[in-house]
Amino acid sequence: MREAVTVSQFAALKAYADEIGFTEVGALPLTAPDEAFKAFYDNFLATGRHADLRYLERKERFDLLTVLPTAQSILLFAYPYRFSSVEMKLRAAPYKIARYAWQRDYHLLLREKLQHIAAQFSLVGRAVTDSAPVPERYWARRAGLGKIGRNGMLISPARGSYFFIAALLIENPLAAQLRQPAAVPASAEDIHSLCGECRLCVDACPTAALTGDGLMHVEKCISYTTIEDTRSASYAPETRRHLWIFGCDICQQVCPYNKTESSYAREELNAEHTAAVDIAAGVVPASRAPLKGSVFLRRGLQKLRDNISAVED
Numbered sequence: 192m193r194e195a196v197t198v199s200q201f202a203a204l205k206a207y208a209d210e211i212g213f214t215e216v217g218a219l220p221l222t223a224p225d226e227a228f229k230a231f232y233d234n235f236l237a238t239g240r241h242a243d244l245r246y247l248e249r250k251e252r253f254d255l256l257t258v259l260p261t262a263q264s265i266l267l268f269a270y271p272y273r274f275s276s277v278e279m280k281l282r283a284a285p286y287k288i289a290r291y292a293w294q295r296d297y298h299l300l301l302r303e304k305l306q307h308i309a310a311q312f313s314l315v316g317r318a319v320t321d322s323a324p325v326p327e328r329y330w331a332r333r334a335g336l337g338k339i340g341r342n343g344m345l346i347s348p349a350r351g352s353y354f355f356i357a358a359l360l361i362e363n364p365l366a367a368q369l370r371q372p373a374a375v376p377a378s379a380e381d382i383h384s385l386c387g388e389c390r391l392c393v394d395a396c397p398t399a400a401l402t403g404d405g406l407m408h409v410e411k412c413i414s415y416t417t418i419e420d421t422r423s424a425s426y427a428p429e430t431r432r433h434l435w436i437f438g439c440d441i442c443q444q445v446c447p448y449n450k451t452e453s454s455y456a457r458e459e460l461n462a463e464h465t466a467a468v469d470i471a472a473g474v475v476p477a478s479r480a481p482l483k484g485s486v487f488l489r490r491g492l493q494k495l496r497d498n499i500s501a502v503e504d
């Protein structure tokens with residue numbers, strides 16, 4: 192049995208995490224997701240909302256032990272990625288690239304950071320950020336990192352939604368004082384308390400992808416079309432003028448929770464990748480080499496070219 196994470200160790204871990212850019216940290220003993228979530232998720236799949244994202248059908252997503260069979264606990268982290276320097280470039284760019292894509296690939300960046308944290312506090316485990324079958328918003332919400340908004344984003348009432356979620360599954364148990372009872376109110380309550388009557392995101396979505404209940408029709412979302420869909424993007428004329436060629440931030444841009452100073456990350460933590468600057472200018476490199484270390488690499492050059500053509504047609 193590994194040593195338990197104590198209250199003082201967790202406080203020190205949070206302080207260290209803050210130094211390296213994480214704004215929130217939550218901890219949960221390993222447990223199964225509640226039945227309400229499972230039913231919700233099954234319905235999401237049964238109604239075909241997930242388009243052709245077949246990996247979302249993997250039922251291991253309900254069982255964290257498939258990710259780390261010896262796990263005892265899960266630590267959840269929020270890592271903000273909105274930088275004022277990028278805001279300026281994005282405003283001036285002829286083609287729009289989602290904010291998250293302007294920096295080093297977050298899979299690499301955050302895995303390194305979580306490994307640092309694990310090493311610093313002698314924790315044994317596995318770092319995950321969209322790299323294993325884990326429903327991250329669900330666990331992060333349950334760990335208290337935010338609430339689910341009408342746009343489906345996990346939103347911190349204090350800091351908005353421009354943050355990644357990362358998880359560290361660990362073999363270490365949590366001290367009794369850290370084993371807070373996990374209250375899991377229905378996500379509909381989140382929208383009620385967070386959004387109230389606001390529907391700005393739903394009204395702003397150019398493809399009517401959002402259904403107003405925190406869910407979306409994935410195949411309609413520009414983020415899906417420009418990143419995940421293996422076919423060439425084809426846009427309706429009214430959508431083209433928005434010029435998003437890689438991801439989409441419209442339903443976050445309009446959200447009042449992202450209108451505050453505290454939705455920005457500390458500028459010194461910006462790990463900007465130069466590929467974004469060129470692509471946002473409409474220049475796709477001739478080879479894959481300049482994309483190394485960026486989120487564009489996995490999508491390939493042809494997909495980028497196709498996305499640019501799709502908004503120009």
Ligand code: B12
Binds near residue numbers: 328352354356
């Ligand atoms: C597939 C995927 C996509 C797909 C589909 C998105 C979707 N809404 O399902 C596409 C390509 C469209 C996409 C787009 C984006 N994505 Co994405 N995506 C994922 C991925 C890999 C899986 C999501 C998933 O499981 N979807 C299935 C649905 C059912 O689950 P969900 O929307 O994630 O969460 C719902 C449930 O958790 C539910 N819920 C939560 N708690 C509870 C409790 C109960 C009781 C119940 C009933 C329900 C419930 O509420 C949520 C909203 O409905 C995750 C990473 C991961 N491994 O989780 C990232 C992730 C969700 N994406 C992320 C980001 C940043 C984006 C974009 C902003 C990127 C961009 N700028 O283009 C957009 C945002 C679009 C939007 N409005 O959601 C972040 C979100 C961070 C945050 N603060 O919420 C994640 C977590 C990646 C990460 N590690 O940071 N994404």
Ligand code: SF4
Binds near residue numbers: 412441
């Ligand atoms: S990311 Fe863009 S297309 Fe997708 S739901 Fe939000 S506003 Fe609509």
Ligand code: SF4
Binds near residue numbers: 343386391
């Ligand atoms: S824009 Fe309004 S409705 Fe949409 S998530 Fe933000 S507060 Fe909620």
